[in-house]
Amino acid sequence: MQAKDTGRNAPSLPCAPAVAAHDRSHGASAPAPTWNLSDLYTGQNDAAIDQDLLTTAEAAEAFRAQFAGRISSLDSPELASAIEAYQRIEESLGKLLSYAQLCYSAETTDAGTGQFYQRITERVTDISSKLLFFTLEINRLEDAAVQTHLANASLARWGSWIRDLRVFRPHQLSDELEAFLHEKDVTDRAWVRLFDETIASMRIPLGTEQVTVTHALNNLSDRSRPVREAAAHALEGAFSERLRLFSLITNTLAKDKHIIDVWRHYPTPGSYRNRSNMVEDDVVAALVSAVTADYPRLSHRYYALKARWLGLPKLQHWDRNAPLPEDDDREIGWDDARRCVLTAYARFSPELATIGERFFERQWIDATLRDGKSSGAFSHPTVPSVHPYILMNYHGRTRDVMTLAHELGHGVHQVLAAEQGYLLSQTPLTLAETASVFGEMLTFRSLLDNETDPRRRRIMLAGKVEDMLNTVVRQIAFYQFETLVHQERRGGELLPERINEIWMTIQRDSLGPAFDLSPAYGVFWAYIPHFIHSPFYVYAYAFGDCLVNALYDVFRSGERGFQQKYLEMLRAGGTKRHRELLAPFGLDASDPAFWRRGLDVIAGFIDELENVA
Template sequence: MIRSPLSVPASPSSTGATAAAPQAAQAAEQLGAPRWDLGDLYLSPDDPDLKADLERLEREAAEFEKRWKDRLEATANPSSPSSQDHVPLTPAELAQALEEYQDIEEGLGKVGSYAQLLFAAQTTDPATGRFAQHVREQVTALSVRLLFFTLALNRLDENWLQDEALAAWHPWLRDLRIFRPFQLSDDVERALMEISVTGRAAWVRLFDETMAAMTAELDGRTVPLNDAFNQLTDADRGKRAQAAQAISAALQANQHLLVSITNTLAKDKAVADGMRGYPRPVSSRNRANMVEDEVVDALVTAVDQAYPRLSHRYYALKAKWLGLERLQHWDRNAPLPGHTERLVPWQEGREIVREAYQAFDPGMGALASRFLDRPWIDAAAVAGKSSGAFAHPTVPSVHPYLLMNYQGRARDVMTLAHEMGHGIHQILAGQAQGYLKSSTPLTLAETASVFGEMLTFQSLLDAEKDPGKKRFLLAAKIEDMLNTVVRQTAFYQFETQVHEERRDGELSAERLGQIWRGVQERSLGPAFEFTPDYDAYWSYIPHFIHAPFYVYAYAFGDCLVNALYSVYREQPEGFAAKYRTMLQAGGTLRHRELLAPFGLDASDPAFWNRGLDVIDGLITTLEEEVAHGF
């Protein structure tokens, strides 16, 4: 998904904020959920190879700077007096420098990935936290030394960079130079990078450690917060209400700190955006996603206008099923009456996912098996572990790792399918493009994951013979889609308002709660009656802290996949080959180029409605079932 944050944001289907309690962990152990083995990266924080790699990378960074800095500067600024003593580079020499730069960056990526993954699996362990911070500081120091390279590349003449000797690097140089208008002086860029470890990154770490250690009171027991979130899916409404109150109490008890973290990071972003000249708080994210502002605006507008025909309709329907005039926020994820969810052991869940990918494309099935048959997945729900789920690409010379908290629910099987899609995408792009060109913009990074979920859902639906169970599967899929499209768009609208208001001063807990409740009422509709305690729920969402404005990528990906999947159903012949080619492109192609072979165009406003119509159609089907006594 993304390489930079210490913990990658959770999938939209994840409802928890921390890892599971001992009781849940024991249940997960009985389900057979595995832990990963990071030995393909390093054996331990004390691994001599890790120390040797850092020492080697330090030498290589120093040699790289000595060999290329002055000559690159002479190439970028030939008229400068200091450039007269140095021979400018040829395009072929720059291509050589780019290969060396990629090798060093991949080495740093390997070390950094190990520290990030170790911390994600042991978030509350102080020694692991210190190790991760130490590695972050070392990697940042070396990155500062290399910073001259990308800064100088952005000062090179565009025509000079188009030389055939640099053809293999044109996509990466194109994406690097998209930030050229917002680049600051070299000294300022170095300073911002150096202080990031004690600035933004430190606040993110504080948030992660706070959430991982947070507990709630349930039935006289002190349990990790995730136990309370899991109880929000209980069939007993009283237990759901109890869990919601416990979550609210825990979040409210930490509001001072969580509000402070949010205000500080929003101000930090506003300062940086102002220095660089970004016109809107979301502009830097859109640039990183290689997507135009108007495309994102079209997506958000389309979803916002669709709230009444999607979420408002569905939750009105759900209220009738539950026999309620109005829903409370703890009813949003309530199971439907008559539906008893059985626990799915890990072995069964992994085979469901394996078979779904295998049926779509044997090559992707083989890639999925590499994850499922090797210790590349940390799925056991244990205390002190990072929340939610993610896929970390690490580096092409190793392989991605997946993390989730598997507790045997159908939703967990879908989460496995989601992260598996990321992992397969990362392998295909890494092998085809190498370290620098494999990273995919977030808007497209969610394509493979959501498509994998759709494949798994469809395989389950096709295999289910019981009409009642099929309807429950359909309802569950609709809820997941609403969580991905409607809820994530509402998150985006919350962030937009928060960042805009933060420019005028700090926001209080009360104001943050008002904004949160406002977007929830608008997005979920009149079927809900939100109690005041729900106003604190904004504060557990990790996306707001880890990666501002990340969330719209989920809605982008889901709508895109709905449109893509409709093409697959209409024209299955040859689709898998085109799809694999799309994933292998990594970051070398933009959304227009990637979607063109499928006859799709995300810049067309009708594109988004095509994706939203899929959800609308599923809701219509359920309404018809209700009319016949469901």
């Protein structure tokens, strides 16, 4: 899962400092790994790729010839058999596309890899267009016919998949239009590719060096204020130079989305994402309302404390992720990061740690720093017949350890959910963030509970609060920014200056009076990948963080059998919705008190910090 842009400033961890690079037999820390994708294909020229494309294309043609126009006449066992055949073809396509996406993420600026990615994307789209009729015809079945099917034992396994599919029934278009939009998606994705390649190829002037965007953003967490300020100004200049391009990409994609939303009759710009997440519009609205109302109690209050700790009358945006003065954020070797995370996982559940260990032992992680690699981090589930892969950029900082804990949570979740098969393993984004944020919490709590030095505990608490604010407040602010941009775009193209104004208004509201935000900060919306890759994705992080806070509160209260219930929740994949998954823990996301319970955890940490201060 693509990682959120938090500018994570997590607490320093009591891990051993990195050892100087020597042979591992002499106690050196291992370098960050590069993944081995051979479990998918051995390389971009692997003959199995073209063979799989040919075989899958033939299977799709045969499937269409057998079932197109006949879904309404199938009996329940025949429909179940058709769904199983459909799943096999979709998984083959998923394997091909996953490999191309992973190759491209690892080498975004390589022309040959870009061409390979585009070729596979186009071929997969062509093949999958032959399958499009299947879900459309299922959705045209009358409710009574569907209920009859679901009462049959042969279709019991597929009940949740059919249920979720029919959420989109009111928004379904004619077969011809659906096919047109499906094939047109290839060209729409070219705008996303343009954004990715632009960010990856940018070089930011810092002193005598030309560094990547990832490197410059990393400097915003540096101990030295002049280093942070220099990075901020360099980024401001670089984004300003390309602002018309980023604005054009944003305007084009927002307009394209609006056209489709109008045709599909989605009431708000975020409605499609909510349907995809299997969460009601009013539940998302309640989350956004709760977080927004708590800005003064959370971010405003904390950043006022931070300004005092830093001895500054006002904070600038480059101070947001500054380490505390006494925070000695030592470099942490890869081996130590691995140990910290797996130890925390094992204390909660040995099974969780055992699955996590596979990612390290079997080269399922790419954490090395190199030019052309995608910024940020994600865990890609690929397909159940293979396994997930994690991409991150490991700088040896504390926040990188927390990113590892986060992405490993995704990976473990994806391994467990894979038991459901390709169609049923795919978890809605709101629930997909549960295991990742829980993994971070396990790592943090394990370290905090073992720390006896009051000074270190304060540093750790402050870092965790900042991480939570970045996950909850910042992501809801991103969601509000997206909402306003998409709403205004319906009235015409937005000038870059107007997008900057919307960004600044939202940032001032969310960060509070402790900041004196310069107008130059207005361009910092331009590099956020989620706005381009997955519009309205970002609230899922806040959803997941508040959900995990409430879940962890249940765990700490001594809930019997919590670990087993938790693992069962992860194994469920996409077969259950949030109400069913949270019910065993006595939680309900539709209850406003649920969100308050999650936000109270953050507020409680700030209370403790105020008392110490």
